[in-house]
Amino acid sequence: MNEPTFAGRVSRWYEQNARDLPWRRPDVSAWAILVSEVMLQQTPVARVVPVWQAWLGRWPTPAALAEESPAEAIRMWGRLGYPRRAVRLRECAVAVVQRHGGTVPDRLEQLLALPGVGTYTARAVAAFAYGQRHPVVDTNVRRVVCRAVAGEPDGGPATRPADLVATEELLPAEPSAAALASAAIMELGAVICTARSPRCDACPVETICAWRASGQVAPVGPTRRPQRYAGTDRQVRGLLLGLLRETSGPVPQQRLDQVWADDVQRARALAGLVTDGLVEPIGETWFRLAGDGPPAPLAS
Template identity: 55%
Template structure:
């Protein structure tokens, strides 16, 4: 029997009285009405991701969680592999300069995540004998580790029963349980209650459930083109039953790019990543002609400790 099959068997005795605010149909078959079909779907359709394999180290899981924030899996896969090959442990990364972490981070975007991951590795070496801590509280104390990341590492690396609320999970919950297209920008109290009520008591089953819902949101219950005909819980979906009402909340923030400071910063970082020597200002000027914006972005990159000014006319990674 597969691990997920065993998990399905384990949840059949799950207590339906925990349903609380969940839809009325939850009381009919308990939370198994969601758990059983989602876990079976995951068993058949899950992607083979290196950080989800049974042999994946806690460090591999941690690196993936930093990289996957606001970045698609396809872009993360090659960088994650290169990162683990070069720095297979927190101690290996902590021994490097922050500049090398930023360089290998490449074009994943939001490069401050590389600095935070380096800082977290340094803290792991200093405070945890080089081993990624297993408790939520200890993880939460690491630089750059928030509520979601700590919960994800504890659940996926150490099999702990903690609700894991990323964008995909929140969207599935909101549609199935609340009948609206999208959740709010920030996690609300009712979302935490929903996640806690759905979470199985058995830690191994809880971890399987969390990653299965996440995968369902990534592959089927997507933001723009949900494949409802492929969804294993379409029959229980409140949003579908209501006729797919359009989102009527506050305007959703877009991700502008062309001409933004983000694009300018990215161009500057690309030049610096491509050189082992300090880069002259003329090379930076060549990639962004707007002098005022360029200087503003150089100043912000310096403030963020992503670049250093080596001389009045040269710049480099830290």
């Protein structure tokens, strides 16, 4: 009898301990899975769940979302953060309709070409929606693999090709088992092998973990520069968009001016929102969420 493999142990643990997240239920569409992956980018599960349910309730298919304005998508996005994702997700729906007849593609290359879909999301959809054998490497997986295999305390700042290779080597040969293992490793990183305080006593691979064996050496230096928020353009963008989001139709610049005192920074933030397709100018002194109403009259 062989000893259980890394993937085998984690998969068995997952089958018994996985959280009951709605996008993991049977018969969830590839589109619904794609939507969940985009919403989960840099955003905690607890905040995604209700928005995901409302979103799919309103727009069950790419075709349904593709017909909507960016403004509707931005509003439905609520306060998940990084609202460019809402605009890109709608663009993604348009692309799926135009390029693939409304069906989410199953090839990595085609997924990668969709707006808002990068290395992680493309692989996640291919594996979780279509059962293909691809390493799915997010920050959780990187951390788990670095710890368990290399004995290092964390995965470093960015996903490297080596991370994909190291993860791929852990996956079982059979595609659906590999997809399950990928979900399991990710879940382990999210729930047990966390960045701050790992619960090694509850970990299914504690006895074969290189990091545990090494005495859990601490991280070397500061992992990354702290991301500040107060006073940044991001905060100003958030304030401006907040006002536009809760207002139906155009808002006079005068009202936007009250959101932030610094004229230069406020103008820069607003221009950025326009560039990113979140906001559109109406004439010289009015602004609205992109597509929030009939097309703007052409300047004569």
